[in-house]
Amino acid sequence: MTGTIGPRSGILLLDKPAGLTSHDVVSRVRKLANTRKVGHAGTLDPMATGLLVLGLNSSTRLLTYLVGLDKEYLATIRLGQSSTTDDAEGEISDTADTSAISDADLERQIATLTGPIEQVPSSVSAIKVDGRRAYDRARAGETVVLKSRPVTIHEFATLDIRRGEHLDLDVRIRCSSGTYIRALARDLGASLGVGGHLTALRRSQVGPFDVADAATLTDATPESLAEQLQHPADIASTLFGSVDLTAEQTRDLTQGKRITLDAADTEIAAAISPEGRLVGLLKVSAGTARPVVNFPTDEVLS
Secondary structure (H helix, E strand, O other): OOOOOOOOEEEEEEEOOOOOOHHHHHHHHHHHHHHOOEEOOOOOOOOEEEEEEEEEEHHHHHHHHHOOOOEEEEEEEEEOOOOOOOOOOOOOOOOOOOOOOOOOHHHHHHHHHOOEEEEEEOOOOEEEOOEHHHHHHHHHOOOOOOOOEEEEEEEEEEEEEEEEEEEEEEEEEOOOOOOOOHHHHHHHHHOOEEEEEEEEEEEEOOOOOHHOOOEOOOOOOHHHHHHHHEOOOHHHHHOOEEEEOOHHHHHHHHHHOOOOOOOOOOEEEEEEEEOOOOOEEEOOOOOOOEEEOOOOOOOOOO
16 A cells, blocks of 8 residues: 555554664654654664564554563673663773683573563663653662562573673573563673673564564655555454454444454454454453454444
8 A cells, every 4th residue: 555644543663773762763753654643662772773663543552562562682792891871872891801701601691591580670771760760860860779570581592602802692582571681781791790781782573573574764755654554453463363243243342332252252352343444452251242442433434
């Protein structure tokens, strides 16, 4: 489909370039898509590149369910130097000697950071402390101490080890939502007694969505973004599975009514109209479905 997006609803996969904040990307897409209603499903730091999932217009209603998906990252960790921000954008410490660290030492400490762990986020994270972002407090010179939180590291795999002036590791990390990769770099360096920080970060996957399928922002046009916009029915069906509705069931749901469905119990399912439109998200229990999220009636019935 060509043209501009305007009021059309959908999900957009973008490959964020380095040097832009997630808010910068949202602002650019608002202008290109000619709509104010754009949101994202999980921030990427300016240094980071990779997959940023955007919701446009009524599809912003799906972002709540996209934020909590597992993520995959490709990263480079430099051991032997710490950073005030736990990444390359902070003030870097003097270099510590890493020559005594063996490959076995690395794998042993990486193993301690794999699985369910308690992680203290970086002091320059976006977490709010008494109503203000931690990074605002840290940049103002305040001492920021954040509480640890449970996260799960499904995979922490070493892809390459480079030894020279520094000890650099290329790694692949699959993790639960809310994991700070900078904090993993920091904690790996601390466990080895030499310090560590992140020098490169790329988000390669968000749930079932892959950066290989994402549009690039550098050469984006209104027409190219319109072609890349994914239908909310397709996204919701991928995430939750779907149930097909009759025209009468579709009308009832747009009015907020419960409907009877011959479907298995599920916490969330995508309700699809006879025309293939996303009516909303349903909870199905004992043959009765009630709406959890409704999409605008004029979109569903148009």
